[in-house]
Amino acid sequence: MTSSSTPRYDLEYIRNQFPALSLKANGYPAAFFDGPGGTQVPQRVLDAVADYLIYCNANAGGKFLTSNNSDLVIKEARSALADFLGSDSDEIAFGQNMTTMNYQLALALTRSPGRRREIIITEIDHEANRGPWLALEERGYTIREVKMDPETCTIDMEDYRNKLSENTFLAALNYASNGVGTINDVEEMIRLAHEVGAITVVDAVHYALHGPIDVKKIDADYLLCSAYKFFGPHIGVLYGKRELFSELASYRLRTQSGSIPHLIETGTLNHEGIAGASEAVEFIADLGRRFGSHWEGPSAAGGEQLSERRRHVLAGMEVMERYERPLADKMLEELSSIERVRVYGPPRDYPRTSTISFTIEGLNAQRVAAELGQKGIFVWDGHFYAIRLVEILGLEPYGGLVRAGLCPYNTEEEVDRLLEEIRRLAENGTGKS
């Protein structure tokens, strides 16, 4: 919610921030619809990584200039990511990627199994929020899988309610589907899990680029995301709610700090990646500062004042969403009207991201992606590790889905190019190759 005097979205300015956008593929200007697999990176993030390696390149805690600089960069990064997620700085831990951090979390949380031995996962989630929990069967946990309605690609909330019980130890939830873009009502799902006394772990990797996250408002116990999905380098970020996180029995060296957030940060961190992640948050805040209006939305849960950067981050998220929404609507509408094209995902008025997945009847998804790639249009094909969802949709034999995701740097012209090629393929393509 912002005031009415919103400055114009300057697409040219935004595109100029991303050096990769000038790439050509096969003589065509590259059109990056591969954002859900990882976005492109603005110059200021590239500079932050390089600057770290020039001016701050040292291990933590030394008594000399570069180590002091390094400590400051990492401290600042925790504060930036805390503003991104709506938490406190010491509730933010860094690691290799979401998958690895989730495994660490799963192993730590179940180190001494108690009476509650059931863990809930969902059919809609990425394997990174299923595999680490499924692995716990060997520790005596029962994994209960919540159904996804294959028609609407939404979570069956009744099934979720039925699976929660006083035996539920933990619910591993998906904020938004990287497969088809559905945004799930995690706030309600967390509320229901807490009602039975279960811990919640939220996979926000796909959602993080598409909507504001307020960990306090949704009351997540743990939430994970990955900076490379929102303009940063390849590092993982874990939020842990202080009361629980500080008690986490993580596997760690005796030389490692046992206090939050360090207790889960094994070994030397990817310092330059962290510097870049911090700058990625600044990039989003800058979008809010330039093109958003003063954030007048709700303040943080508990009523405390939001930081300047948090307000700009929230405005920046809204700026991106507002720009992408009409492009996504156009893509959804026009793709759905092409004969032999089937779009998968939630119904029109259901919350969703600007990530759109589809198939062309008779054409393997891999072939569609390859044909588009030849024309400089970058889309993903397959299951994108949301393999359970693709299995349930019955699409594995056909190469899975074709996925086109919008980012704030995509243009309407790129969308038109994509649509034109899909029309051509749908008209001419033959055979289930």
Ligand SMILES: Cc1ncc(COP(=O)(O)O)c(C=O)c1O
């Ligand atoms: C929804 C979702 N969850 C988890 C992951 C895994 O993240 P990472 O690559 O950081 O392990 C991804 C990556 O594609 C994702 O899209």
